Amino acid sequence: MxxxxxxxxxxxxxxxxxxxxxxxxxxxxxxxxxxxxxxxxxxxxxxxxxxxxxxxxxxxxxxxxxxxxxxxxxxxxxxxxxxxxxxxxxxxxxxxxxxxxxxxxxxxxxxxxxxxxxxxxxxxxxxxxxxxxxxxxGHDLLAPRGVLGKVNPDESYFQDIIHGRKVAQTLGIVDVGQSVIVQQGLVIAVEAIEGTDNLIERSIPLLKKGPKGILVKMVKPQQDTRVDRPTIGLKTVEQSLKAGLGGIVMEAEGVILMQANDSIKLADREGLFLLGVTDDEEIS
Amino acid sequence: MxxxxxxxxxxxxxxxxxxxxxxxxxxxxxxxxxxxxxxxxxxxxxxxxxxxxxxxxxxxxxxxxxxxxxxxxxxxxxxxxxxxxxxxxxxxxxxxxxxxxxxxxxxxxxxxxxxxxxxxxxxxxxxxxxxxxxxxxGHDLLAPRGVLGKVNPDESYFQDIIHGRKVAQTLGIVDVGQSVIVQQGLVIAVEAIEGTDNLIERSIPLLKKGPKGILVKMVKPQQDTRVDRPTIGLKTVEQSLKAGLGGIVMEAEGVILMQANDSIKLADREGLFLLGVTDDEEIS
CATH class of the missing domain: 3.40.50.20 (Rossmann fold)
Structure with missing residues (x-):
């Protein structure tokens, strides 16, 4: 009993x-x-x-x-x-x-x-x-801090990571989107309600030659994470590769990482970095 | 001499x-x-x-x-x-x-x-x-304050105007875009580098039935307006009508209004409002 x-x-x-x-x-x-x-x-x-x-x-x-x-x-x-x-x-x-x-x-x-x-x-x-x-x-549903898998973001990405995080957070304050795509110092595309897959898709013609772009996904500051956590999964990795992105940055302990094993395996094989960052840590 | x-x-x-x-x-x-x-x-x-x-x-x-x-x-x-x-x-x-x-x-x-x-x-x-x-x-190149033409935005638009202005200004702080599309309290699309025409185009499948959406275009706070003023013209009006938007809000004395006569004429004929707002005035 x-x-x-x-x-x-x-x-x-x-x-x-x-x-x-x-x-x-x-x-x-x-x-x-x-x-x-x-x-x-x-x-x-x-x-x-x-x-x-x-x-x-x-x-x-x-x-x-x-x-x-x-x-x-x-x-x-x-x-x-x-x-x-x-x-x-x-x-x-x-x-x-x-x-x-x-x-x-x-x-x-x-x-x-x-x-x-x-x-x-x-x-x-x-x-x-x-x-x-x-x-x-269980808490391992959320993206951990640091590099996931074997691919490390090289230094050339740091400024874009920092800038993307800042823009995504600023957007979050006014309750708009959670994701941005940044390349060579410039915000290429900002998510509103179209969803991350569509965001990546529509960024393809906007991306330039040279150093690759990245996807940055953060939690909105006021977001009720019980019901509306941003999510990344295998499809996000596939889409990012299709768009020629160099990596995915997600808020550590904030973004849900689905199909983690398959996502990391594919990212490793194709040379895409997966990075969990907190909302204020130094990136270096 | x-x-x-x-x-x-x-x-x-x-x-x-x-x-x-x-x-x-x-x-x-x-x-x-x-x-x-x-x-x-x-x-x-x-x-x-x-x-x-x-x-x-x-x-x-x-x-x-x-x-x-x-x-x-x-x-x-x-x-x-x-x-x-x-x-x-x-x-x-x-x-x-x-x-x-x-x-x-x-x-x-x-x-x-x-x-x-x-x-x-x-x-x-x-x-x-x-x-x-x-x-x-001459200064009449810039959008004036208030309603241009004959179509007045009715009260149902006020919240979207206020919200859109706030979001566009917040985006401007991080040097992203100048335009947003808002409908029924929700930010439908945010401009990064795709340009306003593409912003409107891609918002079409995202817009819902019911009260119409609006386009809001503001100047970035740190923008050097000598070289990079946001611009609205006849094509913006045409695109907005095609997307079924109800109006265009632009920063008064901030946004360049090209082809003003033709733009206002078309907006009047099709029932689209054109509104110049300052960055802090009360909207009512």
Whole structure:
């Protein structure tokens, strides 16, 4: 009986796109932990979801979501993957959804304040605890500090690393994007809502000959890292190689590094550096 | 003789792309002012240049440029139009060009510090005065404060205007871009080096249904407005309409408004607002 009580509560995975929801689901399967995938119309990969215990809802149906979670006796909740931000017109709110939207209307906000409002609403209207993915899977989900793999950034990259970090942090203050591409001292492209893959893709014609560019991805200062951590994975490495970038810089203990082994293996093979930096350390 | 002496010195127009070099050339023709277009390989429109007194040089050939200007007895100089930033590899420097590059190597810089270094070098090595386009053509080249034309931004735009202005200013501090597109409280796209036309173009699939987005263009705080003023013109209005934007916000007395009559006429006809704001006024 003691063992039974020490079981963690049932986990709901609020499921967006990308590899993280799957990793969390497999973690639950491996640990024998009860879980439920809560998926939203137009947001999640149907094939993956069909293989796991799941329920569907719509964005804005917050009351309905909380009822589903209550019915399934969910005790903890994690946001996982990337969510498309719907327009106001696409949101079909129920009572709680309308309450959430009413608080937002007329306010200046980015993705971050939108999600913080949602968490507050969940916590005020249920007993469910909102957790970060790394508090479930473990802290090694986050990029460590220093060079990952075998490729070291040579000195010629240092100024671009420092500049990119500064620009990404400055952008973060006004709740814009998390990633920038820098080359030869110049910011080539800045992410807003297009996503990092599209950012890299569109930088290709903007990159010049000579010393290679780099991707820098930092956490926004005010970001609620429980629900909206920037993520890097194998696809980011593949895209960066395709664009001819020389390396990827990510905030250590801040950015989620998915498929770490495969990402590092590919980066090593192709000569791309992977570097975890803190938000204020000296780079040299 | 007195009248002869009161003639302004010969003006060199350092010629990039866009409508501004042509406007300056026509201004000189109309005023009977001596002028010379200094064009750079791969930077300027050959057809336009062929119709005016001109000379060619290459980026990095600063000494050669100064000699051309001296040979033509140029006394004043204006940067006009948009210049493509070449990669280090493409610059073929002469002695002064190398000196300019040597000062820049290893520095973190954007377009702005690059141009400031160039002006300093010109002023240190010649008697030529670098002027702003509006000090030649007149201050009405710049966007005025307030609503231009007949379309007023309704209240629903105010938050996006305020937010866009703040984000554009914040970006300017780290010498990134000058323009952002905002819709429904969210920054849709941020300009780095792709140019405003490309910024608008790539925002099209990112814009949502519902209240329209806006383009906001501000001057960077540290920008040397003699050589690098952000510009808006008929093409910006056309592109904005194509993207379904609701208005264009520009820094009053900061952004150059080209083809003002045609731009306002088109905006009026299609219901797009044009608004000049200062960098700190209250918007209401």
């Amino acid at each position: 003691v063992l039974m009580n020490s079981q963690p509560p049932k986990l709901a995975i609020l499921c967006g796109r990308g590899a993280l929801p799957e990793r969390l689901a497999h973690f639950c399967v491996n640990e024998g932990r009860d879980y439920l995938i809560l998926a939203f119309e137009g947001q999640a990969d149907k094939e993956f979801i069909s293989k796991h215990p799941h329920a569907w809802s719509s964005v804005g149906q917050i009351q309905q979501c909380l009822e589903i979670l209550k019915d399934h006796q969910v005790g903890e909740l994690v946001f996982a993957g990337k969510f498309n931000r719907p327009s106001w017109a696409e949101i079909k709110p129920d009572r709680l959804g309308a309450q959430w939207m009413a608080k937002l209307v007329g306010k200046v906000f980015g993705d971050d304040s939108l999600l913080r409002g949602l968490i507050k609403l969940i916590e005020e209207n249920s007993q469910i605890k909102v957790l970060s993915p790394e508090s479930i899977i | 007195v009248l002869m002496n009161s003639q302004p010195p010969k003006l060199a127009i350092l010629c990039g792309r866009g409508a501004l070099p042509e406007r300056l050339a026509h201004f000189c023709v109309n005023e009977g002012r001596d002028y010379l277009i200094l064009a750079f390989e791969g930077q300027a429109d050959k057809e336009f240049i062929s119709k005016h007194p001109h000379a060619w040089s290459s980026v990095g050939q600063i000494q050669q440029c100064l000699e051309i200007l001296k040979d033509h007895q140029v006394g004043e100089l204006v940067f006009a139009g948009k210049f493509n930033r070449p990669s280090w590899a493409e610059i073929k420097p002469d002695r002064l060009g190398a000196q300019w590059m040597a000062k820049l190597v290893g520095k973190v810089f954007g377009d702005d510090s690059l141009l400031r270094g160039l002006i300093k070098l010109i002023e240190e090595n010649s008697q030529i005065k670098v002027l702003s386009p509006e000090s030649i053509i």
